[in-house]
Amino acid sequence: MLSDIPDSLSQNLKDQLGNVLSSKVTLLDFSFVSGGCINHGGKLGTSSGDYFLKWNSAEKFPGMFEAEGKGLSILQSTRTVSVPEVVLVVEEKDYQCIVLEWISSARQSKQYWDLLGQQLAQLHQHNAETFGLNHDNYIGSLPQSNRQTSDWIEFFKDERIHSLVKRLVDSGQADFEFSNQVENVFNKLDEIFPKEKPSLIHGDLWSGNIMADTSGHPIVIDPAVYYGHREMELAFTQLFGGFTDQFYESYNEAFPLEPGFENRAELYNLYPILVHANLFGSSYLMTAKRIIKHFS
Template sequence: MQIPNEILEYCKQTIGVPSGFSPASGGCINNGGTVKTAQGMFFIKWNDAKRFPNMFTVESKGLGLLAQTKAIKIPEVMSVYEGESYSCLILENIQASLKTSDYNSKLGEGLADIHHHSNETYGLEHTNYIGSLFQYNHPSENWPEFFYHQRIKPQVDLALSNKQLSQADADQFHLLKEKLSQLLPSEKPSLIHGDLWGGNVMTDSQGEPVLIDPAVAYSHREMDIAMTRLFGSFDQEFYDAYHSSYPLVSGFEDRLDLYNLYPVLVHVNLFGGSYRNQAMRIVLKYTK
């Protein structure tokens, strides 16, 4: 992997001439890695500016919202570039170390602190991204309506148009819409990370937790907790600390799969395959 010339020129103007580059492993959406210059080490992400307009501008805003809470370490945004062919995000480089003994407790307490930051409505002032897909955030005071119209329906419509779901599949989601007001409890909007799986939690040089790659919105905080269990669970100490700081409303276990329907649908649209079957199992569970 090589840094495109357009991005290299931008780096020279902002962080100095790169003298080394180490590609990051594991990313499936963006290109990225660690850049060394005379000014220090930085982490850089880049992508196609035309395919993903404003991707890093809105990610920068999301990181800023999380950082303002001062609850958990968030990488500092050094610079954002929206160019003709490429866009990029230059971040503080996080040097990983061994976790402290209270790492999971601090992560749980910190997430609870983030979730205490609220807003008058669900949503956000702008559209952002979940992976490489648009995440729509038109404000609403009604959580079930927001969940359906801004989270579920756009993904179903996209999957239908790309033939990842059939019309019969899509009809099941219309049935789900009618049940959401009974299934989803009301609670004040919370600032959430929005893409909280294990790959988006790091450890810094002090062994403290760091959150990266958010898809923020003012949403229902149970969305974050549910996603921590989509690809295996976080440590039990994390859940204990979170619950001690900000207890969940009873019945969360019954709602967990429903909340994870959103990221599963995102995976249907990004990767197809067995995720379609997983999505349909979930929707049928709640529409029987």
């Protein structure tokens, strides 16, 4: 129902959609398709067609949808992976929202996983001089710092792991012994991570952030983009499962990984595991401790 959308946001949406589309827009209906503690999201029907709308608290998550819109536009500009078109981002005092092209989901085609593997390999061949990005964004509901540096190990330590470990220690969930164990593993990273150029990565690629369009072709959503080590992305796809052997074979055929990736994957996944430990607690912290022990 349209009444589910906050009043101030609804009026702002109507006005700004009209400006973007260069025509008067009437909001017709709204139905939730997703929701949770961060975002409210659903199908917005208008006189100009259907869109996907999601909104949240501008105070709690400042700049979240502006960053998401930038990330989607960056991915779209590569002409590799397919993403929803960004129509509009609105930020006001209490609420912020993003309006995206509405994509009806369908069954995956037989070529779905082959295509996704090929497209991701092509995406990862878009390189930069430095790791990071020229703006920060979010990973889930946590801010993600993308300060640029030419050294992957420095980036992994300082922009991905340190702040999350500090949050856990400051909150009392982890102790200084855990922090020291992490530092000891950092001293071995030169021997573990292969040298690679900074690759453009989606940044939050798990099975919940991919879908099939009406042609059965892959669409990726909800990015947390930056230029990183491409193995970080492949490791993330393994963390919660859902990606087929066909996907990995297709990727490796197009852009082979360095030998020993399977032995390194768990260490890359220390980052999303620490994100989840900060958001959801002790079970993920136990996994992080096991990873650190394995590489100590």
